[in-house]
Amino acid sequence: MADVAKRAGVSIMTVSRVVNNSGYVKPATRQKVLAAMQELNYLPKGRQSSPHDTWMLIVPDITNPFFTFIARGMEDVARKHGFRVFIANTDEDLEKEQEYVQMCLDYQVRGLLVVPVGDPSSENLARLAEQQVPFVLIDREIEGLDADLVKGDIRETSRRLVEHLLDLGHERIAAVVGPLHSASSRERLDGYRDALVHRSIPVDESLIFTAPMTRDMDASFIDGLVERPDAPTALFLGNMFQYAHIVRRLRALGLSIPQDISVVSFGNTDDLASVDSLATAAIQPAYNYGSLGAQLLLERIEGVRKTPTRIVLHSEIAVRSSTAPPPAGIAKKG
Amino acid sequence: MADVAKRAGVSIMTVSRVVNNSGYVKPATRQKVLAAMQELNYLPKGRQSSPHDTWMLIVPDITNPFFTFIARGMEDVARKHGFRVFIANTDEDLEKEQEYVQMCLDYQVRGLLVVPVGDPSSENLARLAEQQVPFVLIDREIEGLDADLVKGDIRETSRRLVEHLLDLGHERIAAVVGPLHSASSRERLDGYRDALVHRSIPVDESLIFTAPMTRDMDASFIDGLVERPDAPTALFLGNMFQYAHIVRRLRALGLSIPQDISVVSFGNTDDLASVDSLATAAIQPAYNYGSLGAQLLLERIEGVRKTPTRIVLHSEIAVRSSTAPPPAGIAKKG
Numbered sequence: 001m002a003d004v005a006k007r008a009g010v011s012i013m014t015v016s017r018v019v020n021n022s023g024y025v026k027p028a029t030r031q032k033v034l035a036a037m038q039e040l041n042y043l044p045k046g047r048q049s050s051p052h053d054t055w056m057l058i059v060p061d062i063t064n065p066f067f068t069f070i071a072r073g074m075e076d077v078a079r080k081h082g083f084r085v086f087i088a089n090t091d092e093d094l095e096k097e098q099e100y101v102q103m104c105l106d107y108q109v110r111g112l113l114v115v116p117v118g119d120p121s122s123e124n125l126a127r128l129a130e131q132q133v134p135f136v137l138i139d140r141e142i143e144g145l146d147a148d149l150v151k152g153d154i155r156e157t158s159r160r161l162v163e164h165l166l167d168l169g170h171e172r173i174a175a176v177v178g179p180l181h182s183a184s185s186r187e188r189l190d191g192y193r194d195a196l197v198h199r200s201i202p203v204d205e206s207l208i209f210t211a212p213m214t215r216d217m218d219a220s221f222i223d224g225l226v227e228r229p230d231a232p233t234a235l236f237l238g239n240m241f242q243y244a245h246i247v248r249r250l251r252a253l254g255l256s257i258p259q260d261i262s263v264v265s266f267g268n269t270d271d272l273a274s275v276d277s278l279a280t281a282a283i284q285p286a287y288n289y290g291s292l293g294a295q296l297l298l299e300r301i302e303g304v305r306k307t308p309t310r311i312v313l314h315s316e317i318a319v320r321s322s323t324a325p326p327p328a329g330i331a332k333k334g
Numbered sequence: 335m336a337d338v339a340k341r342a343g344v345s346i347m348t349v350s351r352v353v354n355n356s357g358y359v360k361p362a363t364r365q366k367v368l369a370a371m372q373e374l375n376y377l378p379k380g381r382q383s384s385p386h387d388t389w390m391l392i393v394p395d396i397t398n399p400f401f402t403f404i405a406r407g408m409e410d411v412a413r414k415h416g417f418r419v420f421i422a423n424t425d426e427d428l429e430k431e432q433e434y435v436q437m438c439l440d441y442q443v444r445g446l447l448v449v450p451v452g453d454p455s456s457e458n459l460a461r462l463a464e465q466q467v468p469f470v471l472i473d474r475e476i477e478g479l480d481a482d483l484v485k486g487d488i489r490e491t492s493r494r495l496v497e498h499l500l501d502l503g504h505e506r507i508a509a510v511v512g513p514l515h516s517a518s519s520r521e522r523l524d525g526y527r528d529a530l531v532h533r534s535i536p537v538d539e540s541l542i543f544t545a546p547m548t549r550d551m552d553a554s555f556i557d558g559l560v561e562r563p564d565a566p567t568a569l570f571l572g573n574m575f576q577y578a579h580i581v582r583r584l585r586a587l588g589l590s591i592p593q594d595i596s597v598v599s600f601g602n603t604d605d606l607a608s609v610d611s612l613a614t615a616a617i618q619p620a621y622n623y624g625s626l627g628a629q630l631l632l633e634r635i636e637g638v639r640k641t642p643t644r645i646v647l648h649s650e651i652a653v654r655s656s657t658a659p660p661p662a663g664i665a666k667k668g
Contacts, residue, residue, distance in 0.1 A: 054437070062405050062421065068397045075396075075423060084433060087396065087421040089409060099418060103388070107441060 002304045008036035012304050016295045019080065055083045055297065056104050056112045057290075058097065062089035063215055064241065065268045066286050067115060070138055073290025074113055081298060083110065092117050092214060098124045105131055111297045113290065115139045118181035134300035136293045141183040148300065150293045150311045152284045154184055157315040158191025158236070159198075161264040161282055164317065165234045166199055169325045170262060174225060174232040176242055178213035185210065185238065188266070192236055213238050219245035226253060226261065233261060233326035240268035243279055247322075258324035267318065280323040282315045289313065336638040342370035346638050350629045353414065389417050389631065390438050390446045391624075392431065396423035397549055398575065400620050401449060404472055407624025408447055415632060417444065426451050426548060432458045439465055445631045447624065449473045452515035468634035470627045475517040482634065484627040484645045486618045488518055491649040492525025492570070493532075495598040495616055498651065499568045500533055503659045504596060508559060508566040510576055512547035519544065519572065522600070526570055547572050553579035560587060560595065567660035571599040577613055581656075592658035601652065614657040616649045623647065 005015045010029060017025045018033040025033070055078050059067035075085045086109070088100040094117050101124045104112055112135040114125065122145050128135050136148040165173050175192045178185035189208065196203050209225075211217050219242070225231060237243050243265040247257060255261055257278070267281030292311050299305040339349045344363060351359045352367040359367070389412050393401035409419045420443070422434040428451050435458045438446055446469040448459065456479050462469050470482040499507050509526045512519035523542065530537050543559075545551050553576070559565060571577050577599040581591060589595050591612070601615030626645050633639040 062409075063399065063402045065397065065399060065402075068402060071396050071423065075425075079430075084422070084437060087423070088418070089405065089421070091409075103418065 001302060003040055004033065004036045005304075007040060008032045012299050012302075013295055016077075016298060053083050054107070054109045055085050055294075056100070056109045057085055057087045058090060058100050058112060058114045058116075059087065060090050060092045060115055060117055061214055062087065064239070066239070066284065069286035070113070070115070070290035070293070073287035073292075074294045075290075077291050077294035077298070090117060092212075094120055094124070097121060101125070101127055104128070104133060109133070111135060111301055113138050113293045113297065116142055118179065119143045119183070120181060134297060136296045136300075138289050138293050139184060143183065146308050148293075148296045148308050148310075150289045150296065150313070151184070152289070152315050153312050154187040154315075155191040155194065157266075157282045157284075157317070158188045159194045160191075160317055161266075161280075162192050162195035162236050163198075164280065164319065164323065165236065165262060165264060166195060166201075168234075168262065168323060170232075170234040171201055172204075172207065172230065172232040173234045173236055174207040174209065175236045176209045176211055176246065177238045179210055185213075188236075188238055207232055211238075211242060213241055215241050217241055217245055219249045222246050222249045223253065226250065226255065234323070235261065235263045237263060237265040239266045240279070240281070243281070247279075257322050260327060262323040262326070264323060278321045280318065280320050282317050284315045285313050335632075335636060337374055338367065338370045339638075341374060342366045346633050346636075347629055350411075350632060387417050388441070388443045389419050389628075390434070390443045391419055391421045392424060392434050392446060392448045392450075393421065394424050394426045394449055394451055395548055396421065398573070400573070400618065403620035404447070404449070404624035404627070407621040407626075408628045409624075411625050411628035411632070424451060426546070428454055428458070431455055435459070435461055438462070438467060443467070445469060445635055447472050447627045447631065450476055452513065453477045453517070454515060468631060470630045470634075472623050472627050473518060477517065480642050482627075482630045482642050482644075484623045484630065484647070485518070486623070486649050487646050488521040488649075489525040489528065491600075491616045491618075491651070492522045493528045494525075494651055495600075495614075496526050496529035496570050497532075498614065498653065498657065499570070499596060499598060500529060500535075502568075502596065502657060504566075504568040505535055506538075506541065506564065506566040507568045507570055508541040508543065509570045510543045510545055510580065511572045513544055519547075522570075522572055541566055545572075545576060547575055549575050551575055551579050553583045556580050556583045557587065560584065560589065566595070568596040568598070568657070571597060573600045574613070574615070577615070581613075591656050594661060596657040596660070598657060612655045614652065614654050616651050618649045619647050 001012055001015050005012045010033060014025055014029060015033055018030050057071055057074055061067055071087055078085050090097040090100060097117050111133065114135050115138045119142055122142050125135065125145065136150065139151050141149060141151060162173060175189060177188040180186055193203055209221060237246060247263060250257060250261060257263055265279055265281045267279065267283045296309055335346055335349050339346045344367060348359055348363060349367055352364050391405055391408055395401055405421055412419050424431040424434060431451050445467065448469050449472045453476050456476050459469065470484065473485050475483060475485060496507060509523060511522040514520055527537055543555060571580060581597060584591060584595060591597055599613055599615045601613065601617045630643055
């Protein structure tokens with residue numbers, strides 16, 4: 001593949017895109033790559049039979065569609081190159097993460113995509129590096145770890161979500177993000193602050209909450225928040241589990257969305273599951289996190305790249321019916 | 335565990351429930367089991383370090399939350415008994431299924447839960463039986479294969495979904511189910527027929543369709559159906575992917591749900607994802623498919639049961655806003 005790239009005068013990634021028929025490649029470039037493949041008599045690697053042609057994907061929550069979309073994207077690339085993918089679920093638990101990393105070493109898997117629990121995962125991942133097992137971080141950076149990475153522009157997307165609320169006239173906006181040992185939670189909070197600061201609205205730390213991003217999160221802290229005299233008129237939430245639990249709780253308290261309170265969230269990336277969804281949400285290209293991550297992994301396995309590459313992808317924001325201007329007479333209260 | 339069960343005079347499954355703190359056990363029975371455990375100095379197996387204490391889950395579509403819930407249920411039991419779970423995705427493809435079965439043999443996994451592609455999977459699974467690797471079928475029976483099984487009462491649930499439509503006054507009801515090489519699709523169709531026959535409504539074969547149950551299904555066949563002079567007033571669908579694609583298509587054709595056409599479906603089992611859902615749907619206890627399947631697998635691994643066990647679980651039906659009486663003047667037309 002490196003030879004084809006050289007012959008065609010393009011990057012390995014471009015050759016990979018042509019071979020996989022994925023991602024955009026200019027028609028003229030595609031022609032050049034196909035011509036080079038023919039000249040060099042290059043055939044994309046077919047399926048192989050060795051049990052060690054295996055990749056692993058480690059995710060923190062298998063029941064979150066965001067992560068299974070990453071799996072689909074990874075698999076589609078893996079398959080085309082003769083690799084199979086095993087998936088392991090850490091439940092946001094460092095000890096389980098460590099076990100699965102150990103199994104990757106025991107089973108001699110060829111490479112991994114990892115959505116790490118958070119910064120403390122660096123110790124688990126160091127063992128992969130020691131054994132020279134290539135891995136790519138997905139979705140979550142790790143402070144101080146210079147590794148291949150595919151993630152979303154979470155800070156920027158968070159800023160845009162909060163700006164949507166500001167544009168509607170909200171000024172008291174609460175933020176709920178995940179645990180701050182995960183970079184993806186810190187970036188959400190940074191984006192929230194960016195939006196407020198840009199409009200010269202003071203950041204009220206009493207409106208900032210951290211809560212699990214998991215299916216079993218407890219949203220009861222919302223009760224106290226909405227009963228405060230200076231209750232927010234809008235909420236910025238970290239993911240669809242937080243959205244579902246908090247929306248349910250708000251409805252149980254007799255509040256209507258968006259009439260009484262507006263809600264924005266990071267979405268679940270699943271445009272099918274959301275055929276009925278009311279949530280104004282950021283839709284991250286999770287499939288591409290997996291497919292591009294797999295392509296970075298391929299480059300490492302083929303030894304054609306030695307220095308870490310960072311890929312940061314843009315998210316769309318779907319404006320639906322969970323957001324509206326604040327109730328009359330409230331907008332300026334805060 | 336067998337000794338504890340014998341001493342307490344209960345089944346292995348009951349002991350397993352107590353050990354795992356899952357499922358319902360009468361307080362008096364629980365006491366008996368705990369007493370027997372103490373008398374026999376029995377400690378639940380802790381985590382082990384051998385890389386072969388691994389179970390595999392093979393599912394046909396990792397992006398369908400129904401299957402990831404099975405994974406969660408399986409994992410919770412596996413963990414408590416010191417096993418780890420790898421997940422593999424076959425994409426409803428027999429060849430991929432065969433590869434993953436081969437890898438299970440190569441890697442010497444201790445046991446599997448398998449949602450098979452369909453009846454033709456029996457050849458793949460026969461290789462597990464030959465090598466005496468225990469496995470449990472989940473969700474889909476295989477004709478002629480007498481194996482441990484955990485599934486839903488799909489035929490009965492389908493009948494109840496269609497009866498809900500009949501009770502509202504619908505008589506022309508179309509059915510869309512998955513490929514008929516899967517028992518779970520045949521059972522859906524049987525339940526549909528049961529409901530009609532029970533009300534002496536003739537089954538119109540031209541209202542029965544098979545379509546993929548996958549994320550990339552093509553719902554364009556619906557156009558011709560709703561444009562027929564004898565168009566149905568209601569649809570019975572196989573899963574949430576079919577629901578999402580078909581509802582989208584109906585809306586694109588200018589039809590309102592449920593004013594113009596009612597829709598019932600098998601649901602995605604995810605009560606959180608469906609916080610905004612409008613679908614009247616059957617909610618299958620997918621988590622329990624995984625946890626009970628794992629308990630059957632444990633019994634096989636521990637050698638305490640030699641004959642196949644079938645567990646068939648009941649589904650709930652959530653009546654939401656995708657169903658209503660047929661448009662005036664149409665109900666009796668069919």
